[in-house]
Amino acid sequence: MNAAADTAESVHRSPWLDHAIRAGLIAYGVVHLLIAWLAVQLAFGEKEDSASNSGALHYLAQQPMGKVLVWLIAVGMLLLVIWRLLEFAFGFPEESDDTKRWRKRATSLGKAVIYGALGWSAVKTATGDASKGGTDGTTAKIMDLPGGQFIVGAIGLAIIAYGISLIVRGWTEKFREHLDAQGQSGQDGSAYILLGKAGYIAKGVAISVIGGLFGYAAITHEAKKSGGLDQALQTVLEQPFGPVLLTAIGLGIGAYGLFCFARAKHLSR
Structure with missing residues (x-):
């Protein structure tokens, strides 16, 4: 058990995790840019897809190489989930206040859920099992x-x-x-x-x-x-x-x- 915990903590401190986080943030940024585009289309009465996470992914999937990009977003979200879970488990050792440290850890866990939901939506979109409802x-x-x-x-x-x-x-x-x-x-x-x-x-x-x-x-x-x-x-x-x-x-x-x-x-x- 201790060996597994030590391994997880070393991963959390690894510079490779920084590269993984950067990839995930880029994917997250792409989703927000797509939502922004759909929202502006809605403002001008030209919307076809819903201005939401699932709508943005559906819109992306319809573009050339779109499903490949949606799969990359799914992977990016998985990387962010791993980061936040590691942060929940081992993060914020510099915080001396226990209450603040656990609040930050709870926030990381909540963000892991958000990224996980978006990643799952991306998987469903890529496999053709998504709903825009x-x-x-x-x-x-x-x-x-x-x-x-x-x-x-x-x-x-x-x-x-x-x-x-x-x-x-x-x-x-x-x-x-x-x-x-x-x-x-x-x-x-x-x-x-x-x-x-x-x-x-x-x-x-x-x-x-x-x-x-x-x-x-x-x-x-x-x-x-x-x-x-x-x-x-x-x-x-x-x-x-x-x-x-x-x-x-x-x-x-x-x-x-x-x-x-x-x-x-x-x-x-």
């Missing part, structure tokens, strides 16, 4: 459970909290910790920080709207009121100046994708 079916099943309405409401609040945390991270530029010193300096560094700020805030707004939809579904006891990113962006579109707001969010999500590329180049972990 919404989340209302799953929400309906949860709603039918004892206390299901409260569970859906709690999920909505958790999603909103995560979205707000991204907005705060973007506004305070706390994401700078993801870039090495070179990535934060000079004109390039200023551009990276601007991309990160716009990207985190836009992504946080979109995720907060998703949480709001879950909360509304819980209050009204209508599962179809819940939804994923596509429905959240559609909700934004239906507001006053919706196309302008949606275009801004789409460009922000695209900025987050570009920031993933910058983070891959100037990785700090």
Whole structure:
């Protein structure tokens, strides 16, 4: 058992893991750029695929060599899952506060779940077993459970909290910790920080709207009121100046994708 733990910890500290993380971040950035493109298309009334993770993967799969690229994204997400799980198990030894250390480890575990879900969606898309449907079916099943309405409401609040945390991270530029010193300096560094700020805030707004939809579904006891990113962006579109707001969010999500590329180049972990 100790030998296995030592091996896992050595992998966590290995420079090869840095290369794996960079590959995963590039894949993650590509997905966000595709979502941004679909969101802008939605704003201009030209959307065919849903502006979501699954919609972006479906769109990519339809392009030349698309399925190969989707498989590469699946591999990239697997690499990010491995990183976050190793971080959960062995990360943050420099943090002296036990509460903060375990909070960071819990965050890493949550991110591993997010990357894993995206990776699984990529596998299903590459194998032709993907669905572009919404989340209302799953929400309906949860709603039918004892206390299901409260569970859906709690999920909505958790999603909103995560979205707000991204907005705060973007506004305070706390994401700078993801870039090495070179990535934060000079004109390039200023551009990276601007991309990160716009990207985190836009992504946080979109995720907060998703949480709001879950909360509304819980209050009204209508599962179809819940939804994923596509429905959240559609909700934004239906507001006053919706196309302008949606275009801004789409460009922000695209900025987050570009920031993933910058983070891959100037990785700090």
